[in-house]
Amino acid sequence: MPWPDVFLSLLRLEAGYVSGPRLAKKAGISRSAVWKHIKILRRYGYAIQSRHGLGYKLVGQTDLPVPWELAKVLHTSFVGKHIVYRETIDSTQNLAISLASKPDSHGTVVIAEQQTSGRGRQDRKWLSPRGGIWLSVVLRPSIPTAKITLLPFVTGLAVYDTINTTGLDARLKWPNDVIISDKKVAGILLDISAQADQVNYAVIGIGINTNVDSSAISARLDGIKITSISGELGHTVNRLDLTRSLLENIERYYVEIEQRGVDTILQEWKKRSDILGRKVTVVQNNKMIQGVAADVNYDGSLLVQTDHGVINVVSGDIHVSY
CATH class of the missing domain: 1.10.10.10 (Winged helix-like DNA-binding domain superfamily/Winged helix DNA-binding domain)
Incomplete structure (x- = not known):
């Protein structure tokens, strides 16, 4: 103890x-x-x-997701059975990656009250002040390498379900954002180590703007609309309860894709996303693709219907016309 x-x-x-x-x-x-x-x-x-x-x-009592309190309320088989907690850290993702090669690291969770060098996709800085939920989950998947790109979709569903327990109407935005009223409330990052036929490990990073001042974050970001759960609700929420829910949801959806495959995950993701059927602009290395988001492929890529045919988009920044 x-x-x-x-x-x-x-x-x-x-x-x-x-x-x-x-x-x-x-x-x-x-x-x-x-x-x-x-x-x-x-x-x-x-x-x-x-x-x-x-x-x-x-x-x-505390509402911080400290390990000894999470242990009392968390109902999972492997996610969060080992939790590393830091008040301040450069990045939960960096520490989680350093632990991921250990044989017993499956399900390990790294949580921090704040990050000094949190990062998002494409190594962008992720601002992580006190009051948010900043964590990384280590997985050593038995799923095929081809399915590993769907782990952000698994995580997106978990984050969506967790946020919506507060009564908010969150939506999923391809490839790995969670939004409320076209404003970003959470983001997901995936780092993997894999060979041709085997995934050594996957580390999923999750940042949720929970009880934070989103206006202060927005002021430091150029052109990105940010919100927080507390900002939308008008009051703070219990981060211990939300973290418990998040970890349980991650395990539930992970077991789904591991045991039953990608079909259910993709269908559930599509139901919770409002991107399909909308006009989108995808920016890739100063190249723009404009069209309508038609579907999501089995590998998680986005199918965009353009004037010149359907383009399979694997990565990029996406802007949606609402």
């Missing part, structure tokens, strides 16, 4: 205040260490009152 959980259990045993000496004796630490532990727990989001002569009292 991690020390925060041990220490919190001591506070929860008492209805009122617990003295510093009693906490020190029960935890087997010094009285100065008790104060250090209290400060750390407050930083983790727990509300702890302190009164001279009485001691400490736990009066509020």
